[in-house]
Amino acid sequence: MSLDQSQISLTFPDGNARAYAAGITPAEVAADISNSLAKKAISATVNGAHWDLQWPIQTDASIAIHTLKDDAQALELIRHDCAHIMARAVQELWPDVKVTIGPVIDNGWYYDFDRAEPFTPEDLGAIEKKMKDIINLRDAVRTEVWDRDVAVKYYEDRNEPYKVELIEAIPGDEPLRMYWHGHWQDLCRGPHLQHTGQVPADAFKLMSVAGAYWRGDSNRAMLQRIYGVAFKNKEDLRKYLNMLEEAAKRDHRKLGREMDLFHMQEEAPGQVFWHPNGWTIYTTLQDYMRRRQRAYGYVEVNTPQVVDRKLWEASGHWDKYQENMFIVEVDEEHAREKAINALKPMNCPCHVQVYNQGLKSYRDLPLRMAEFGACNRYEPSGALHGLMRVRGFTQDDAHIFCTEDQIEAETAKFIEMLSGIYKDLGFESFDIKFSTRPDVRAGSDEVWDKAEAALEAAIRTVTDDFELDPGEGAFYGPKLDFKLTDAIGREWQLGTFQADFVLPERLDATYIGEDGAKHRPVMLHRAILGSFERFLGILIENFAGKLPFWLAPRQVVVASIISDADPFVHEVVAALQKAGIRAEADTRNEKINYKVREHSVGKVPVILAIGMKEVEDRTVTVRRLGEKQTKIVTLEEIVAQLSAEGTPPDLA
């Protein structure tokens, strides 16, 4: 475009172009447009790349100048500069602390430090205060491009071994950018704000300190990671902190206690003692899943818990996962050696045993074998987390034995089943991730071609909107993962669908084909809820304990207002129970206010209050959870209404 080599043409978002000298910086461009823009500018986008105001532009380009109004760029820069400002604050407070890396993450940033003493909550306060001082200095940001040798020497001289290692990991042809504000400096690819004063001093907060391995490697040093959050203004920060409070209120461990759903105790870490209320949800959900599976042509089986190591050796689990299995040794009196068994960590090898009983014909395929399989895995102690990560759990597991030609139809059918179930359980949408062949894999390329094509074609019958994750498939086959988003925007990976060409081989599963010869079936591993334990945790948090009526463990409390109403209360409870509703009477010597409060806190969806007026009219006053107003209906009406509501979605 430009006639003169020293001239370049910059095109603005409105389509206008202007000529500038090559090497001009976005800061200068902004100044050329207006003084106020020059002041407000924070960064630019140049040919699609997020660009520091100080970086020169050498060629024709599209350019957009950003201000704090551009959320994505503003937040990125604010959080990024917060990371540096925090590192500077830490080194000003404790000069011997070594710095490492500090990336931007959702809502904020973290920075990893190497320091002998742990950071305390008081330290965080001091760092925060120091950060505010630094912001108030309004130090201009400079970036410099350095030679590697100079940079390495610089960091060696300053005893910053982590930085030296980082530089050594940067490919040789990339420039090393040094970022300075004031006298303090950090290695960083940028971009950055114009000066530290552009970071809002009242819209960030240091949240926590935690250990983190250097470069994510558990064999390397444990560093101290400080997490912070930052926003454009105080109000956004406040909203975020409120959201955290909201999430804490939904914590399934807290609600589990309050609603008397389950408990855990130290004699059985990572395992659940389900109380009547929790077990009611569990079995209601399981009954529902069992009906769905039947409707989709699955047969249900049940297989042993304690299985000889021989089977795990054959399946390959003994080699790979022995550390994570519960081992059960039995010392039999006349045996030469102890019998070594493992609690099953998964169901698939057992399902192949069921499959292998008797000869299978191609006419038997696809054979969809389901089990609510109770599994135990010795998860690392630090991984345990309420119901979300446990050592004893039950999967809604199934394996579909089929031919390669049946993969596509089975995949499509599975996605249909899964989306119906998620919808029934209150989750309207989900995302699909499609993981294809990894570098190290079993099976021929032809089989992989076929399997990947089949999976992809099957997804496309449902949606074109899926995320491709190349190379992330299991070594035995490609897979689909299903993620759903909960009521407060968190994502949970739940369902999975994996094609497996290896296990049928290892455990010698066969079928007789039309040609009369033996063939190898493909195994499709699939789960929709994953584990019941985890899914119930997610369900509780998604609904903040206010489960849909059909799943609510306590559906109705019929509460008397005065004792003279007690006989009618019991009559109403009996009528509701007869209609299959989980109803209980509350005829305690308490005021109606007290009863309403207690059952509201207990998340009971419907309270029926009964005083003398109701007794005379044979009516009930209905109060729904979360609603203030009440409604008077007849006994017959409420029974009909609630039994309709209590019908599981697949039976409605």
Added chain:
RNA sequence: GCCGCAGUAGCUCAGUGGUAGAGCGCACCCUUGGUAAGGGUGAGGUCGGGAGUUCAAUCCUCCCCUGCGGCACCA
């Protein structure tokens, strides 16, 4: 598993080198009250487990267990 923090009544939490306290809940009594806590009385604790220091440990030290927040892991 690793780093840090924590563990006191059923729950939430206060507290002290001389073997403990509140609120809620629970039991009993009074109260029969119309939609988010009526009043009174009372019971309830091996202060996570073990060892050590000390005349004396719930408190200080060490080890272990469990939990919490991350990291690593998640067939």
